[in-house]
Amino acid sequence: xxxxxxxxxxxxxxxxxxxxxxxxxxxxxxxxxxxxxxxxxxxxxxxxxxxxxxxxxxxxxxxxxxxxxxxxxxxxxxxxxxxxxxxxxxxxxxxxxxxxxxxxxxxxxxxxxxxxxxxxxxxxxxxxxxxxxxxxxxx
Amino acid sequence: xxxxxxxxxxxxxxxxxxxxxxxxxxxxxxxxxxxxxxxxxxxxxxxxxxxxxxxxxxxxxxxxxxxxxxxxxxxxxxxxxxxxxxxxxxxxxxxxxxxxxxxxxxxxxxxxxxxxxxxxxxxxxxxxxxxxxxxxxxxxxxxxxxxxxxxxxxxxxxxxxxxxxxxxxxxxxxxxxxxxxxxxxxxxxxxxxxxxxxxxxxxxxxxxxxxxxxxxxxxxxxxxxxxxxxxxxxxxxxxxxxxxxxxxxxxxxxxxxxxxxxxxxxxxxxxxxxxxxxxxxxxxxxxxxxxxxxxxxxxxxxxxxxxxxxxxxxxxxxxxxxxxxxxxxxxxxxxxxxxxxxxxxxxxxxxxxxxxxxxxxxxxxxxxxxxxxxxxxxxxxxxxxxxxxxxxxxxxxxxxxxxxxxxxxxxxxxxxxxxxxxxxxxxxxxxxxxxxxxxxxxxxxxxxxxxxxxxxxxxxxxxxxxxxxxxxxxxxxxxxxxxxxxxxxxxxxxxxxxxxxxxxxxxxxxxxxxxxxxxxxxxxxxxxxxxxxxxxxxxxxxxxxxxxxxxxxxxxxxxxxxxxxxxxxxxxxxxxxxxxxxxxxxxxxxxxxxxxxxxxxxxxxxxxxxxxxxxxxxxxxxxxxxxxxxxxxxxxxxxxxxxxxxxxxxxxxxxxxxxxxxxxxxxxxxxxxxxxxxxxxxxxxxxxxxxxxxxxxxxxxxxxxxxxxxxxxxxxxxxxxxxxxxxxxxxxxxxxxxxxxxxxxxxxxxxxxxx
Numbered sequence: 024x025x026x027x028x029x030x031x032x033x034x035x036x037x038x039x040x041x042x043x044x045x046x047x048x049x050x051x052x053x054x055x056x057x058x059x060x061x062x063x064x065x066x067x068x069x070x071x072x073x074x075x076x077x078x079x080x081x082x083x084x085x086x087x088x089x090x091x092x093x094x095x096x097x098x099x100x101x102x103x104x105x106x107x108x109x110x111x112x113x114x115x116x117x118x119x120x121x122x123x124x125x126x127x128x129x130x131x132x133x134x135x136x137x138x139x140x141x142x143x144x145x146x147x148x149x150x151x152x153x154x155x156x157x158x159x160x161x162x
Numbered sequence: 163x164x165x166x167x168x169x170x171x172x173x174x175x176x177x178x179x180x181x182x183x184x185x186x187x188x189x190x191x192x193x194x195x196x197x198x199x200x201x202x203x204x205x206x207x208x209x210x211x212x213x214x215x216x217x218x219x220x221x222x223x224x225x226x227x228x229x230x231x232x233x234x235x236x237x238x239x240x241x242x243x244x245x246x247x248x249x250x251x252x253x254x255x256x257x258x259x260x261x262x263x264x265x266x267x268x269x270x271x272x273x274x275x276x277x278x279x280x281x282x283x284x285x286x287x288x289x290x291x292x293x294x295x296x297x298x299x300x301x302x303x304x305x306x307x308x309x310x311x312x313x314x315x316x317x318x319x320x321x322x323x324x325x326x327x328x329x330x331x332x333x334x335x336x337x338x339x340x341x342x343x344x345x346x347x348x349x350x351x352x353x354x355x356x357x358x359x360x361x362x363x364x365x366x367x368x369x370x371x372x373x374x375x376x377x378x379x380x381x382x383x384x385x386x387x388x389x390x391x392x393x394x395x396x397x398x399x400x401x402x403x404x405x406x407x408x409x410x411x412x413x414x415x416x417x418x419x420x421x422x423x424x425x426x427x428x429x430x431x432x433x434x435x436x437x438x439x440x441x442x443x444x445x446x447x448x449x450x451x452x453x454x455x456x457x458x459x460x461x462x463x464x465x466x467x468x469x470x471x472x473x474x475x476x477x478x479x480x481x482x483x484x485x486x487x488x489x490x491x492x493x494x495x496x497x498x499x500x501x502x503x504x505x506x507x508x509x510x511x512x513x514x515x516x517x518x519x520x521x522x523x524x525x526x527x528x529x530x531x532x533x534x535x536x537x538x539x540x541x542x543x544x545x546x547x548x549x550x551x552x553x554x555x556x557x558x559x560x561x562x563x564x565x566x567x568x569x570x571x572x573x574x575x576x577x578x579x580x581x582x583x584x585x586x587x588x589x590x591x592x593x594x595x596x597x598x599x600x601x602x603x604x605x606x607x608x609x610x611x612x613x614x615x616x617x618x619x620x621x622x623x624x625x626x627x628x629x630x631x632x633x634x635x636x637x638x639x640x641x642x643x644x645x646x647x648x649x650x651x652x653x654x655x656x657x658x659x660x661x662x663x664x665x666x667x668x669x670x671x672x673x674x675x676x677x678x679x680x681x682x683x684x685x686x687x688x689x690x691x692x693x694x695x696x697x698x699x700x701x702x703x704x705x706x707x708x709x710x711x712x713x714x715x716x717x718x719x720x721x722x723x724x725x726x727x728x729x730x731x732x733x734x735x736x737x738x739x740x741x742x743x744x745x746x747x748x749x750x751x752x753x754x755x756x757x758x759x760x761x762x763x764x765x766x767x768x769x770x771x772x773x774x775x776x777x778x779x780x781x782x783x784x785x786x787x788x789x790x791x792x793x794x795x796x797x798x799x800x801x802x803x804x805x806x807x808x809x810x811x812x813x814x815x816x817x818x819x820x821x822x823x824x825x826x827x828x829x830x831x832x833x834x835x836x837x838x839x840x841x842x843x844x845x846x847x848x849x850x851x852x853x854x855x856x857x858x859x860x861x862x863x864x865x866x867x868x869x870x871x872x873x874x875x876x877x878x879x880x881x882x883x884x885x886x887x888x889x890x891x892x893x894x895x896x897x898x899x900x901x902x903x904x905x906x907x908x909x910x911x912x913x914x915x916x917x
Binding site: 028031032033034035038041042043049052053054057058062063064066067068069070073074076077080081084085086088089090091092093095096097098099100102104107108110111114115116117141144145147148151152155157161 | 375398399415417493644656660669
């Protein structure tokens with residue numbers, strides 16, 4: 024098996040593996056394509072596949088914490104912006120008094136987006152927040 | 163008896179900029195402790211059933227949010243046993259040992275608690291910390307980051323200043339706003355400006371998280387460093403986050419292809435009032451373990467907003483270096499502070515940056531103020547627009563790559579105008595605003611926003627609102643640029659979008675050089691002592707050392723060249739000079755190049771005027787001047803002594819073309835002169851006249867008051883020696899060892915002599 028590190032930088036060594044969130048290959052992202060009007064917002068977004076590839080590269084470089092973060096990021100690629108921002112807001116201290124709401128958000132991300140690592144992280148937060156009494160209003 | 167007066171030196175010290183700095187006494191109970199507080203825990207860890215159940219003396223049941231996150235996600239059970247058992251001084255020695263690989267030390271760090279990390283770096287001197295930093299930092303090639311902001315949020319100036327920052331070599335540009343609602347205009351303007359010239363610069367717009375994510379998604383920005391973390395639970399909550407909310411945000415940035423780094427730094431908790439009586443380094447070590455645990459690729463630490471507070475404490479600068487070392491030791495990219503202006507003393511500022519220049523850093527400054535101090539919306543940086551050339555000089559002095567490159571006037575003028583025209587074209591193409599030629603020229607020439615006639619903040623807000631409301635993205639900007647003929651800039655922006663899709667710059671310590679990603683993965687720091695690690699490539703060193711206005715022999719000699727080389731010489735050599743008979747005679751011995759190859763003193767006086775001043779002075783004193791050309795020496799003492807021995811009175815004056823002059827007497831040892839003007843650059847014609855007068859008075863047997871050329875402490879050596887050395891070489895080059903002195907006649911000007 025080849026070392027994932029050999030793929031890095033993907034833009035130089037493996038541009039074929041780089042596909043945007045909309046499925047557009049990297050090679051097609053050129054000025055000419057942009058001018059032709061065939062490049063939209065989804066085409067300039069990173070894909071979950073590329074993030075997983077980069078996670079493998081990071082792990083291979085001995086950076087497993089970064090790899091886990093990139094894998095969590097891969098899970099969030101398809102999660103709409105407002106849901107991400109809402110979840111972030113719920114995770115901030117003193118926003119919720121009911122832990123169940125945060126648990127429900129974890130469950131929703133797991134169910135609707137297959138975001139298992141993200142959901143596990145939120146579940147962990149629920150446990151610690153409960154123990155540290157962070158489910159109390161700050162305003 | 164009168165009491166001892168106050169020494170006025172204290173008044174002078176009081177007036178120095180340094181006295182604006184505050185120095186704080188050690189007071190751990192109040193949080194004023196750098197490396198150690200009695201309330202810091204001792205290193206400890208306990209693992210049960212594959213779980214960390216104690217960190218630094220605290221049992222699991224008492225874990226606060228930081229302990230809990232560090233226990234679960236930072237501590238590597240495989241490394242913990244060895245890492246916690248090893249003697250801190252032994253690890254400190256390994257950190258400075260070129261034979262111990264970086265990877266081995268990184269593995270140990272993964273098994274260390276915050277208190278253990280602190281115990282190791284506490285054993286190291288500033289020099290050892292800097293050296294270990296050079297070895298442990300992640301990317302081999304050093305880089306730097308610029309702040310680009312202005313007091314008006316003027317997009318024209320942002321574009322021009324971003325382009326200037328790119329030309330100066332910055333790898334990252336960070337902007338922020340005076341008025342939060344101007345963020346979209348700021349982002350668009352900086353993105354366009356950063357695409358002018360070489361392009362490929364990472365760009366950040368610092369604002370509230372949700373807005374920052376949106377601007378990033380629109381393709382304007384490529385990194386974020388507002389992921390702040392704090393070293394105590396109370397400070398974290400006060401900062402309105404938790405380790406989980408920040409870890410979530412970190413993943414969210416990556417999910418949008420945006421590079422992220424955390425922000426932390428000594429004294430943040432102290433400023434916020436939640437220091438828990440612990441040392442600033444211990445609290446920062448907790449932040450850094452947490453950051454590794456979150457999986458963020460890097461940090462900006464080294465004080466940041468708390469840096470001035472940290473440097474108010476004894477050992478504060480050493481502490482800032484120590485926390486940077488812990489960051490890179492944990493495998494994190496480090497934007498190593500050196501942003502907030504820690505002192506009003508330029509000496510302390512220069513000293514602060516020096517270890518980083520020597521050691522190198524992923525980003526030496528996590529915000530070098532590329533603009534004027536008053537334009538920096540983040541507050542003044544350690545170095546600012548005013549001081550960029552000082553920084554360039556330091557790079558050159560130490561042969562150290564601080565990430566910046568000298569720029570030429572013409573190049574910068576062109577780039578600034580191009581950037582302004584580019585953003586104006588984008589605004590026009592997208593129907594956002596029309597920019598008058600007068601505004602463009604005003605901004606291009608302006609050093610800062612106080613000089614510009616440009617957009618008002620209110621006008622900018624309307625542009626910014628329109629960008630946001632219409633959902634304009636980087637793709638729209640690319641199209642607008644290309645349609646208006648800014649093809650290169652459009653391509654540079656497309657390059658940034660391509661990089662985003664590849665995710666390559668999400669890896670540790672990534673920057674872009676020549677459009678290609680350079681990170682800890684494909685450019686790992688491999689320092690293992692002399693002959694390894696980063697050395698400036700030849701072309702880079704050529705660029706770094708080529709600071710503005712280099713003195714070359716050609717330039718210096720051109721400056722000396724006589725205005726009319728065909729004009730007849732004003733000093734005409736005659737026969738070999740003999741000893742004079744007149745008891746009131748004062749001989750003036752001129753050096754070999756005086757009045758010939760060289761025509762001015764270092765003070766800029768024409769040598770004709772100098773000779774006239776001397777001769778008139780001699781006559782005023784009742785003496786009789788005689789000029790001779792001395793050829794066997796160019797040394798002032800020997801010029802003077804030779805002249806004295808030819809003089810009927812036994813008194814003579816020796817003078818070099820650069821203006822150094824001496825009164826000598828025939829019976830003296832060469833270096834025991836009567837009077838000496840050694841500081842030619844501050845010697846006036848009146849001084850030469852007085853010297854002539856005194857020489858004549860000595861010849862009359864009088865004892866006049868010696869002429870004193872006042873100096874005010876300027877470094878004349880720094881100001882003149884380069885030119886002096888080049889010019890003096892012309893004098894010494896004309897020396898003929900055995901050649902006798904020649905009589906001289908002066909062929910022009912009133913008061914001239916003839917023999």
